[in-house]
Amino acid sequence: MAPDVSCFLLALLCSASFKVITSLDQMCIEKEANKTYNCENLGLREIPDTLPNTTEILEFSFNFLPTIQIRTFSRLLNLTFLDLTRCQINWIHENTFQSHCQLSTLVLTGNPLIFMAETALNGPKTLKHLFLIQTGISDLKFIPVHNLENLESLYLGSNQISSIKFPKDFPARNLKVLDFQNNAIHYLSREDMNSLEQATNLSLNFNSNDIKGIEPGAFNSTVFQSLNFGGAFNLSVIFSGLQNSTTQSLWLGSFEDTNDQDISSSMLQGLCEMSVESINLQKHYFSDFTSATFQCFTRLQELDLTAAHLKGLPPGIEGMNLLKKLVLNVNNFDQLCQIHAANFPSLTHLYIKGNRKRLHLGAGCLEKLENLQKLDLSHNDIEASDCCNLQLKNLSHLQSLNLSYNEPLGLQSQAFKECPRLEILDLAFTQLRVNAPRSPFQNLHFLKVLNLSHCFLDTSNQALLAGLPDLRHLDFRGNHFQDGTIPKTNLLQTVGSLEILILSSCDLLSIDRQALHSLGKMSHVDLSHNSLTCDSIDSLSHLKGLYLNLAANSIRIIPPRLLPVLSQQSTINLSQNPLDCTCSNVRFLTWYKENLQKLEGSEGTVCANPPSLRGVKLSDVELSCGMTATGIFFLIVFLFLLIILLIFVARYLLRWRYQHI
Amino acid sequence: MKAFTAVLLIWTLTSPGSSGDGRREAWPTHLACREGGLEVLYQSCDPLQDFGFSMDQCSKQLKSNLNIRFGIILREDIKELFLDVALTAKGSSILNFSYPVCEEDQPKFSFCGRRKGEQIYFAGPVNNPGIDIPKGEYQVLLELYTGSHATVACANATIISF
Secondary structure, eight states, X not given: OHHHXXXXXXXXXXXXXXXXXXXOOOSSEEEETTTEEEOTTSOOSSOOTTSOTTOOEEEOOSOOOSEEOTXXXXXXXXXXXXXXXXXXXXXXXXXXXXXXXXXXXXXXXXXXXXXXXXXXTOSOSOOOEEEOTTSOOOSGGGSOOTTOTTOOEEEOOSSOOOOOOOOTTOOOTTOOEEEOTTSOOOEEOHHHHHTTTTOXXXXXXXXXXXXXXXXXXXXXXXXXXXXXXXXXSOXXXXXXXXXXXXXXXXXXXXXXXOOXXXXXXXXXXXXXXXXXXXXXXXXXXXXXXXXXXXXXXXXXXXXXXXXOOOSOOOSOOOSOOSOOEEEOOSOOOSBGGGGOGGGOTTOOEEEOXXXXXXXXXXXXXXXXXXXXXXXXXXXXXXXXXXXXXXXXXXXXXXXXEEOOSOSOEEEOTTTTTTOTTOOEEEOTTOOEEOOTTOOTTTTOTTOOEEEOTTOOOOTTOTTTTOSXXXXXXXXXXXXXXXXXXXXXXXXXXXXXXXXXXXXXXSOOOEEOTTTTTTOOSOOEEEOOSSXXXXXXXXXXXXXXXXXXEOOSSOOOOOOGGGHXXXXXXSEEEOTXXXXXXXXXXXXXXXXXXXXXXXXXXXXGOBEEESGGGTTOBGGGBOOBOSOOHHHHHHHHHHHHHHHHHHHHHHHHHHHHHHHTO | OHHHHHHHHHHHHHSTTTTOSOOOOOOOOEEEEEETTXXXXXXXXXXXXXXXXXXXXXXXXXXXXXXXXXEEEOSSOOSSEEEEEEEEETTEEEEEXXXXXXXXXXXXXXXXXXXXXXXXXXEEEOOOOOEEOOSEEEEEEEEEEETTOOEEEEEEEEEEEO
């Protein structure tokens, strides 16, 4: 009987009562309290009563509102953004938005509009963005012109528009973006363009319209921000039509699914008659490709020849001294020297990524590009046993170099001596062969960002990161440490100026308490996707105000002595850890609830133990590990009985002793 | 008593609506093509919507640069669009790859840049390599998603070569 009673008492004393709070299922998702709501895909026929009057941003797409009128949104007076995409709207009646003074963006994409009342858009003081994509519009007079004075962007894509002639009273003064993508516009006349006369620095998009003719002089002396004629069949038509126009950027690319004529050098003559800063000719075929092709490119600052089936660029192009940016991605070069870089002496940005063949860097192919600041050579299957001084010869102004996603590179000490001004170096997913104790990045005094993720590095080389006095951001994810441990002396000790350190997916089991001691400036530490336990938190005790990511590790219990270390950080992510929700972890659980504002990823921060609480969010667990009232009552009764028992025993013993004297 | 518990358990598991999450029925399985010893079936695995797909010719010796037809309503902007393909046979994985369809610096197709809510119909070449399909049954999971990993389309396909 006695053991039974004590077990019962013990159970009572230690009983942990828990309660799971589940929030009520709301129809709309609250993204920002009282301000932003998402009610997409709910099949709603009206604005739900649960939405507060203060709602400013409302995503209401894929619902059912055949008619919208003055009453429909009348309660939500503070709306600034309203998305009504595909709500099967047929009618927009008069004064629908009359009281919505602050509405600035209205999205009506994909609604089968039958009619918009003359005053349908009246009300908003600054309606800036209007989306009328695929609403069946065939005539621009369909759009009510009242109250469009402040309009900055108008999207009219995927309609049946054949003429861009706006009604006379259409206010285009503030218009910056006018999008006619995928319509049936075949001809642009002077009269059409005159209706846009008031607009300055306009971006006009005619992508996927089959433009067959432009009246000469239609674009005369007008200044555009950008013009897009993507997918046009015949570029000569475009060039001759754009005579005497001025535009910042001209997009003339082609697509996999469009047919177009090959570009000949004579076709490009039209460029001499216009002023363009940046041109894109992606996916075109060139019928002849000589230095004459570039005759009219002399004023160009940016040229994009992505996937233009090029095997090389011709040598001896003259006069392209203004070109600053050249994009040659997804072409068929064998050798880097085939681009004849000397043609473009002023180049500051060069992109050659995703070459269709293995690219050989050769020696000194870019040495004439003294002003080059940014070079992207990623995704090229580049392989080199001794990189990169010969290959990058004379690039003394280079600030950003991308060699990611290539084949193995062998790096010696001071591998980037030719580019001493590098600030950003990206080597992700390129295997690096560095023999200890070489320091390949030595003397990169200005390097701030270094991406070495998945580089298969030998992390036992203590000198690997030597000579980087200004390094702020190191991405080291996916590299492996011996025995899964970062020891007391390690390669991170030479980079004391580090602010951002990413060590995720490194198969780490532990970090020595002293391992990060020399890194005092860190503000962001990502240790996610390892197998760390709470002991590794010790290594962060000298750091304050961190963004600390410990997601997807093996943390179960966090003992009270480590809570101050967590408390001194600003944001912590502990999601996807096998966290313990029993009384042995109660101090941490209490701390968690008190510091919810510091915690990120609370949706995924769930209990793994005990089984009854598996999958329950930590913030919903209520654990009481102290004594309950019943427990205290029984304890008192138990003690009382014990005292009585003791008194009886004592009396019995005393009596026994007296009897035997 | 035990029997009663068992009955109760079975009843709760099988009774309609017991799952509580209100999942609708699965989308129907469609036939993309059946010809030349090849059969291609697919089913949308996007809970929100179905889509239409067909191939203009199909045979065990799959030709390069196939023409397809594809119709869908976009639930996201597709300035950036990626395709993930996972091929399995008899439960073991054969091939996984990811392919960029639309990127900001390289919109490969004319539909790149279309917006949420637009209805898209694409009939054209897809730039695939030619391949001989060995006899057998294959499961293919295809996912189209945006730069922010929002689903645009999802398909469970079965390819039977006989």
